Amino acid sequence: MTTADLMLTAILLPLAAALLIALAGRSPNLREAVTLAAAAGLAFTVWQLIAGFDAGTAPTIALAQILPGFTLMLRAEPIGLVFAGVAAGLWGLNSLYSIGYMRAEHAPRQTRFYACFALALSAAMAIAMAGNLATLFVAYEALTLVTYPLVVHWQTEGAIAGARRYLAYLLATSLVPFLGAILWTWSAAGTLDFTAGGILDGKLGDGALTVLLLLFAYGVGKAALMPLHGWLPAAMVAPTPVSALLHAVAVVKAGVFTLLKIAVYIFGIDVIGRGVGDVLIVIAAASVIAASVIAMTRDDLKARLAYSTVAQLAMVTLAVAIGSPLAIAAGILQLVMHAFGKITLFFGAGAIQVATHKKKLSEIAGIGAKLPLLMASFLVGALSVAGLPPLGGMWPKFLLLEAASARDLYLLIGCLGLSTLLTLGYLAPIFITAVFGKPGAEDPHALPHDDHGHGSGHLPLLALIPPVVTALGCLVLFVAAPAILRFVAPAIGLGVLP
């Protein structure tokens, strides 16, 4: 298959899978088989794309013209392929985990769940391969809408309210600042195509560019830059595999990916670096610290992880704002590393819930003894997110420090150091309480659940394997990071590799 065919396949395969899933709704096993087969197929397709990528011959596929100048088109480029690779690779694992989780929880509406999951992947692929801002915007909106049924899945009052918040934040930001910024760009530059070196240099003054960058930063609500992060904790009402999808695989990653793409191909890295991004540096750094602090105060495991996500994603925004090839490289690596680290953590939190029906930090004391393998992988994920070697998470933090010192941003270096400590501060207690804590008075809460027959200590294999695999992934990525850097280096003008 040619590159063009592969790109279309990557988008259409999950779409077709969604249709098949809907049709196979009567037979759960067949339905899940479709999901897994599609995930495998997608991973293979994206791998083919990455392996065969050649910047010189990367084709452009025009799909449709919505307005003259506002066209839908696809074009493969390294950053997008990295994102596509992460999303496609984790979909299969997430699906495996979903099967274990959803069946154990006896969740209703599973057909809708898997179908929407596939649709979300299709949208994520379209985001990854968008050839211009118009296409990216269209796919971005599609992703918001298809994930709504996932967030509202339980359809309880709380779920409805949370989903409403999710939708309100994402649609509001995308329909007003994001679309406004796109139109401004279009008006100023006359095009929306992703072009190496950016399209805005010389078209707008630096002051206007600063405003435009802020519009984008807040318009891309999926990047959850504070104070527009509220949808993320709200969306925790969703089933855990969905939370994993939101935080690790598709949604927030699509957000920061969009920012990276805008920085590299719309503004141009050096345009941001010459001062346009300075305001954003402050906001992003503040966001990192504030979100980390809030995370420490949350008792609910998923809420804690959600704020952790806000903090970790703000680092990508920070990378964008610093505006040097090194920083962008750090941003790209953070996108990958955080995906693996955070999905491990979510898998862990969900598995704890499945096995023990406990959701809060204050309730999980001592459960580690029953779930040794799970807690080991949780530890690996936590350390990777914090940025400690020898785990993949070390690389982006390291590169970010380099980039900050290259621009003499010493205060920022301090902030980053502090954030690592804070990260350990909010993740370590989970592990420590679970493994070393003594089961206390709150135990009776767990007892009634034992009547369900899938009670304490029993964890389906399908819910255990994925976190172990992703934890191993964190280890592998430590070694593989330079390869990723080499892959994206030409696109971002990264010269000598560190």
Next chain:
Amino acid sequence: MIAQNAAVLVVVLPLLSAPLVALIRNPAIAGAAALVIAALDAVLATLLLCQTLDGTVISYHLGNWAPPIGIEYRIDLLAAAMACLLSYAATLVALFLPVSLQGAVSPGDRPRLFAAFLLCLAGLVGIVVTGDIFNVFVFLEISSLSTYVLIAMGAGTDRRALTAAFDYLILGATGATFFVIGIAFLYVVTGTLNMADLGERMATAPKRAILVGSSFIFVGVALKAAMLPLHRWMPNAYAYAPAAIGTFLAMTATKVAIYMLIRMSDFVFDTPGEIGRVNFAALLPPIGLAMLLAGSVIAVTTKDLRRLLAYSSIANLGLMLVALGLGGVAGIAAALVNLFNHAIIKGGMFATTAAVLHRRGSTRMEALAGLSKDMPVAFGLLVLGGLALIGVPLTAGFVSKLVVIKLAFDQANWLVVGGVLLTSLITVAYIWRIVEAGMLAVPEKPRPRRDLHPAFILPAGLLGAATLGLGIWSEPMLTLASRIAAQMIGTAP
């Protein structure tokens, strides 16, 4: 022969078949006859569109009296496109009109109702194709009178249809009288009723009379266009009329008023956006923005789906006015894109609502509970239409909003940009009420799965497909709109 006379036949066919349909005793036959006539009319309108597509302007002299002595039918691309919209809308509505009347209108009354429906169609098409300003009034009255009656026919299910019709009658008749006063002033200083002639002679006429005459015409048209603050009749009319009639009105009635505004501001009165050297274009964006905001905000608070859609229509009419007010070829083109797209989107939603009403017996929000389970197709179509109203990409509604915002951006009109973008958010709020009511609310008792009655499938499905299709492949609509606008302003396309 038919091709040469299509200009007049497109009006005369429904006009003269209405009395015959009224005499048919069997309601089923009468309904089928109305459908066939509407469909034939659509063929005639299409014929006209083909004839005018290359920029030809058909001038048909009724009674063979040359204008301005006699009455002229003057059909340019805009008129032909509008005639198509009207007749296609009538055809689609005629498909489910008989079904939606079940239980609401007694069988004995139905043939007359079908006749009134045809008269309404004929009146609206007559307004669109004529080149004579007094003839506009005559056909306006044909369509208005039949509309009042059609709305009142909703009294079988809700007696408030009667007061809705009466309110509309008083406002409509007052508006029509304003229109006639306006014609008097224009006539007294120009001596002609032919619109093209009027436009030429106006240049040398006393300015004050022209100002007052055109203002009164403007108010008369504004009333029909449900322009703020003259919009009060519309939500009631749409909510209480028989659902199929509501669908037809939503697709046509206010659209024809907008058409009149475009026609009067350009064709008759030489400069685009100006009516008789008075720059009404400057009035339109503020009024439009106010409608956009007020319509959307009220839509959030309504308790009935049809009323919600009606207020949403007020917002969308506001958007058309805003576009028109931005002026120039691009402004008219943007207004037209909005006009046609909105007719399609709203038509689809109203048709689906009619289908829901047919199954549920109510369109109140709480009656929608469980819709996604027992009427998934209907629910899907409603959501699709709703997404289009929000302006989600890949729907026709996105194209509509985008052309307006882009134009405002190019003109650096930040108020419009901000207003239009912000109302998208309010739109999300009221559309999501439909989604939550239909998908998440728990019905009192589960219903067996019974989706759209077959009669609704074709019209609602076609309009839904067009909503999507025109969002992805928007080029034909954009080309048509810009060609029309170019023809109106007199620049080469």
Next chain:
Amino acid sequence: METLLMIGLLAALGALAVAIAFMDDLLVVTMLSGIFSFTCCAIFVLFDAPDVAFTEACVGAGVSTVLTLAAIRLTGRREKRVGRRASAVGLLVSTVCGLALVYGTLELPRFGDPAAPANLHVAPHYLNESAAEMGIPNVITSVLGAYRGYDTMGETVVVFTAALGVLLLLGGSQSRPLHRGDAPARADRDVILRSVATLFVPMTLFLAPYVQFHGAYSPGGGFQAGAILGGALILYGLVFGIDRLNRLVPERVLQVIAALGVLTYGGTGLVTLALGRNFLDYDALSAGPTGQQIGLTAIELGVFMTVTCVMTLLFQRFASRRSEP
């Protein structure tokens, strides 16, 4: 002298309008509005528009008044007036509109100015050419039936639409059956109606055909004749009871003839189309003025049929409705 008369009539109209605004007995108000119409007729005659005066007398003053009376019988005679407060909105709107109109008149040609644009552009053609083109003296009939014949067709359809509407609203299926002796608008119960009736019935029956066929030479035509015959039938119903009117001219017959009237008009147009000419081009029927006259006669007949039947039908529907259950 004429100016004084005009001023007097306009002043009377003003007084009538104000009285109508302040009266709360709807019966009186209706009669006053009838008088208002009649006074307008006088002004129309004064302003050289006898055709309009004629029509307004038949339709505006006659049929409208009877219909309103019939409706009041069903809706109640007294208007509820709480404290007679003036409406601020009403005052504001009408004052603003009025001032705007006055402003607009400031540059208008003076009243009666022969050089006004209105009297120069299109109108002279009608006055100078219609004799040759139509061969009939009444220019109004020429313009109505030929030059702007299409408008008149639309107008006929409007009349038909009204009948359709009233039939739908007060039609057979909704109206409760009449009981014997429940002939509502019996003239012997209402002194006003009886006196009006006895005065007009014989006269009108003779007048209608004359007005119809003499319309080419003097004021009159299908509308007026139709209104007169319709009025005569209405008076018949008022005097002898609605039941007998219904038996004399059953509703279904009226409906069919009303529809046929529209079709006669439209059919004339279709015939000219079939003969290869434009819609309503009477030259297709025969060359020169003869063709025009054939066409005019045909369409006037159509108008007459529709107007007669619709006027009668409207009254029938209102009068057959039983008041207060």
Next chain:
Amino acid sequence: MSDLVGLFPYWAVIVLMMTGLYIVIAQGNLVKKLIGLGIFQVSVFVLYIAIGVVDGATPPILSPGFNSYSNPLPSVLILTAIVVGVATLAVGLALAVRIRESFGTIEEEDLLPLTMPELPPDGEARS
């Protein structure tokens, strides 16, 4: 002064028109509204006919003795408008009758609480 005489008929008619309009807006009784509408419309007819008057002319019925005629066109337009007026009145009255039968009143202020959008649908007897 000549202005005053020359424009007086128009102004008088405008006063009549506005009285009619006032009745339409201000009066609460539906039948009264329709009567006001009638006044409004008839006054507009007078305006039209006034436009067509030519000093010293006769009605536009051609006869050998005269050569100055008033303008026929306004008369024709108003003939149409009169018929439109009565048609509107008939439909309006029919609606008023039905409203009275359904609601028991034709006073706007009494109808207001009965026609609030919040009320559940209340259909008339179906046949």
